[in-house]
Amino acid sequence: MPGATHLISRADSAAQTFCILIADGDQGIRAACQRAAEELGFMVRIADNFSAVLSQLSVRTADLVVLDAGLSGADPSTMLFRVKALQPGVEVVLTGERSRLESILEALKNGACDFLGKPFKNEEFMSLLQRVAASRVLAQEQLVRAGVNGRPSASGMIGQSAAMLRLYRIIERTASSKHPILILGEKGAGKSSLARMIHACGSLREHPFVEVNCASPFSQLESALFAPSAMAMDQHALGVRGTVFLRAVAAMPLAIQGKLFRALQEKEIRQPDGGRVLPVEARVIAATDRDLDAAVQQGTFRRDLYLRLNVVALRLPPLRERREDIPMLAEHFLRALSQNSGVAYSMSPETMKVMLNYAWPGNVRELEEAMRHAASASGGSLITPAHLPPEMQTRVSSERAAPGPAKIIPLAEVERKAILDTLHQLNGNKQMAAQMLGIGKTTLYRKLKEYGIGRGSV
Numbered sequence: 001m002p003g004a005t006h007l008i009s010r011a012d013s014a015a016q017t018f019c020i021l022i023a024d025g026d027q028g029i030r031a032a033c034q035r036a037a038e039e040l041g042f043m044v045r046i047a048d049n050f051s052a053v054l055s056q057l058s059v060r061t062a063d064l065v066v067l068d069a070g071l072s073g074a075d076p077s078t079m080l081f082r083v084k085a086l087q088p089g090v091e092v093v094l095t096g097e098r099s100r101l102e103s104i105l106e107a108l109k110n111g112a113c114d115f116l117g118k119p120f121k122n123e124e125f126m127s128l129l130q131r132v133a134a135s136r137v138l139a140q141e142q143l144v145r146a147g148v149n150g151r152p153s154a155s156g157m158i159g160q161s162a163a164m165l166r167l168y169r170i171i172e173r174t175a176s177s178k179h180p181i182l183i184l185g186e187k188g189a190g191k192s193s194l195a196r197m198i199h200a201c202g203s204l205r206e207h208p209f210v211e212v213n214c215a216s217p218f219s220q221l222e223s224a225l226f227a228p229s230a231m232a233m234d235q236h237a238l239g240v241r242g243t244v245f246l247r248a249v250a251a252m253p254l255a256i257q258g259k260l261f262r263a264l265q266e267k268e269i270r271q272p273d274g275g276r277v278l279p280v281e282a283r284v285i286a287a288t289d290r291d292l293d294a295a296v297q298q299g300t301f302r303r304d305l306y307l308r309l310n311v312v313a314l315r316l317p318p319l320r321e322r323r324e325d326i327p328m329l330a331e332h333f334l335r336a337l338s339q340n341s342g343v344a345y346s347m348s349p350e351t352m353k354v355m356l357n358y359a360w361p362g363n364v365r366e367l368e369e370a371m372r373h374a375a376s377a378s379g380g381s382l383i384t385p386a387h388l389p390p391e392m393q394t395r396v397s398s399e400r401a402a403p404g405p406a407k408i409i410p411l412a413e414v415e416r417k418a419i420l421d422t423l424h425q426l427n428g429n430k431q432m433a434a435q436m437l438g439i440g441k442t443t444l445y446r447k448l449k450e451y452g453i454g455r456g457s458v
Contacts, residue, residue, distance in 0.1 A: 018133050021056060023047040024068040024095065029118075033066060036126050042133070050079060057086040064132055066116075069096030069104060076100070076107035081349040081356075084111060084327045091132055091160070095120070101437070105422065110356050111324040113160075115432065135165050157190060157197050158332050159325030163317040167194075174312050175201035180264070182249075182309045183287040185316030188365030191287040192247060194316055199243040204283060207242030215251040222256055226269055238263055238280045249286040249309070250295055254302065261305040284309065319360040319367065326355055329364060333371040334383075345375055347383045354385045358392050416451040419444070423453075 020042050022033045030046050037044045045062070047053045050072035053065065065083055069076040080092055091113045094104060098117045108115060116128060157164075174181065175198050183191045192211065199209045212224050225238060238244055246252070252260070263269050269278045286309045295301035319326065330352075334345040347355075351374075360366055374387040385393060422433045434444040448454075 018064070019043045019045065019060075019062045020129065021045045021047060021053065021062045021065045023050070023053045023065065023071055025049065025071055026068075029068075029095075032122065033125060036122050037129055040126060040129060042129065050074070054082060054086065057083060057090070061087060062090050064091045064093065064129075066093050066095060069094045069100060069107070075103050076112070077103065077110050077353075078349070080107050080110055080112055081352050085347060085349045085352055093128060093132065109323065110353075111327060113324065135160060157193050158329050159322055160328065161322035161324045163322045164325060167314065167316070170312075170314060171198055171201055174198075176203050177312075178204075178283045179311040180284045180286065180309045181312045181314060182292075183285065183314050183316060184292075185287070185289060186318045186363055187289050188363035189289075189316045189318055190364045191289075191316055192245065194314065195243070195245040195285045195287060198285060199245075199283075202243070202283070204242050208240050209243050209245065210240055210282070211245045211247060213247050215248045218253055218256070221252070222259075225256070225260065226263070238269065238282050238284075241281045242283070244282040244284050246284060246286040248288060250288040250290040250292060250301060252301075254300070257302045257305050261302060261308060264305075264308050319363045323356055326360075326367065327352060329367055330355065330371055333368050334375065337371065337375045341375070343375070343381050345378070345381055345383060348385075351383050351385050351388065354388060354392065412451075415447070416453070419447060419451065420453060 020037050022030055022037065022044060023046070024030045024033070025048060027048070030048065034044050034046055045056060045060070047056060053067065053071075056062075057065075067079065067083070069079070072079060074082075076094055076096075080094075083090065083092055092111070093114045093116060094107055094112050095116045095118055096104065104115050113132060114128060116124065181195075181198060183194055185191045185194075195211075196209060199205060212221070214221060216224070225244075263280050264284065267280045269280060270276070292301055292306055292310075296303045296306050319329075330347065334347075337343075338345050355367075355370075362369070370389050370392060373389050374383045377387040378384075419433070419437065422437055423430070430444060430448075431441060434441045437444065439447075
């Protein structure tokens with residue numbers, strides 16, 4: 001598999017600084033896991049009960065906790081919340097009996113990164129450790145590239161969810177080219193941050209990043225794109241050897257769309273004052289929260305410009321599709337607030353539970369505002385659910401309202417839904433889905449065919 005050796009080398013290079021806490025009530029399993037992790041070069045600590053896990057995490061950081069889901073009387077999600085409350089950025093891999101499918105799936109939905117069913121083979125465990133370590137290192141590399149002096153500046157790009165890791169890999173392959181990029185995503189998802197990250201990862205990172213709001217008044221937008229700048233009388237935004245970010249590109253007037261298409265097509269702009277010709281050198285990154293296909297059909301966006309901008313299309317997932325990134329983002333925002341106020345903010349497990357169950361219609365921008373509101377309302381260092389914005393608590397309560405009378409559902413439909421839900425929550429990983437459902441991979445493929453579940457259904 002292309003890139004597999006590359007990922008393993010990333011894990012190997014990070015092993016000496018990657019700390020794993022292995023928590024299991026079975027001494028034999030603890031010892032076997034410890035030997036396997038140390039054989040790979042990881043630093044290892046062990047715990048034989050959940051209280052010891054919490055005690056260790058309260059005084060020492062860890063990159064990964066391998067946690068037996070049956071280690072305490074609490075359900076896996078509650079254990080996960082308590083771990084994340086102490087160290088929001090830590091990865092958690094659950095181990096346990098496959099019979100606890102429902103509670104394990106809930107924990108995976110709430111931020112656990114993987115599950116390993118007992119009994120498991122030594123090779124399975126070692127492969128999982130390498131995969132988690134490689135993914136974490138890759139995410140950290142991308143964040144450092146997007147930051148200044150090693151500190152992330154693109155807050156919306158903080159995250160190690162499967163969706164974000166896939167996005168990072170695409171960026172890694174395309175950032176160094178100069179092809180136009182079209183970013184699609186909801187309001188507040190972090191499209192501007194993603195554009196800056198692409199610029200910071202590319203060959204033009206030492207050159208300017210110019211942001212242009214396409215919803216600006218006509219004359220202002222036309223001047224920003226095509227008129228010589230005050231800094232350099234023979235240059236314009238598209239002539240700067242750097243990146244031009246077209247924010248809200250769907251709002252661009254048709255007349256300017258035509259002029260932009262011609263400039264990108266001909267790689268030059270002819271000025272009206274005497275016919276001066278200025279070269280177009282900038283790389284263009286455009287972003288929108290609208291459906292450009294529909295805009296083309298409606299005649300509000302030029303098809304030729306759409307095709308020109310859509311050379312590489314990136315979909316930035318909304319926050320509700322990468323809930324496992326919520327603790328890390330919240331920690332980032334609280335850390336920034338702590339630096340300004342001098343108060344070391346932390347969240348109770350109940351607060352994190354509310355945040356993980358909230359729909360986040362305003363995405364990352366709303367999360368940042370929620371943390372600012374909570375810190376202000378807390379009056380201290382501990383943030384409880386009562387300090388969160390009122391609309392969050394109201395909406396979570398309504399989402400949890402009791403459903404109406406249950407109806408009889410055919411068994412085949414129940415099975416089909418269970419398979420679809422499991423694949424969706426595991427990001428299409430069929431091998432893990434079969435494991436979680438307690439069936440063989442061959443059986444799963446047969447049922448996928450039987451129920452007509454294709455790649456587009458997941």
